[in-house]
Amino acid sequence: MNSHLQSILLSGAVNAAPALVGWGFYKIGPGREVVGGTILETEAYTQDDAASHSFSGRTARNDYMFHEAGILYVYFTYGMHWCANIVTGTTGTGEAVLIRAIRPEHGLALMRSRRPGKSVSNLCSGPAKLCQALGITKEYNGESLYGSRILMKPPAGEVINIVATPRIGIKKDSHRLWRFVSV
């Protein structure tokens, strides 16, 4: 448990999404191998947001969105892609932050082997790409950020510039500037 991280997550998805840019996000594999890097892009989703999976209430698919802050909500979409969110806010509020991009820094060889033929700049530059590179699938749905399989590292202190833009790939509530990108 990391109380600094947890206080960010408890502040809600809209606050946590920009605050998470610059954090390190790593997966620790069964052989202790570490893959991941620095979060570059996030999006916020709340329950009163028509673009959110939690908008229409709790279902089997989005169940973990309604659990406690500090776990992953991993979902499958378009028949082949996994995407990972960090659950935020007070338990039961159905909020989460989608991790959209990271800078590949650790375990480059392993990530490239999972995404054959892709350049480093194309390894983790999308929510489904980074899940493929890190090997995140359904098994990580509900996974704690404070356990032995995920590691979150605070920003090292460098200045981080963030811009807010409309979210990608959604149709409803697209006016909200809830995508946060490191520039």
Add this chain to the structure above:
DNA sequence: AGCCAGATATGCT
């Protein structure tokens, strides 16, 4: 820059 196929779990009718 734009169009489209891919492949399936999920949720609604």
Add this chain to the structure above:
DNA sequence: GCATATCTGGCTT
């Protein structure tokens, strides 16, 4: 039963 999805990669223009 059926339309859709917090997307990506490859092909066309």
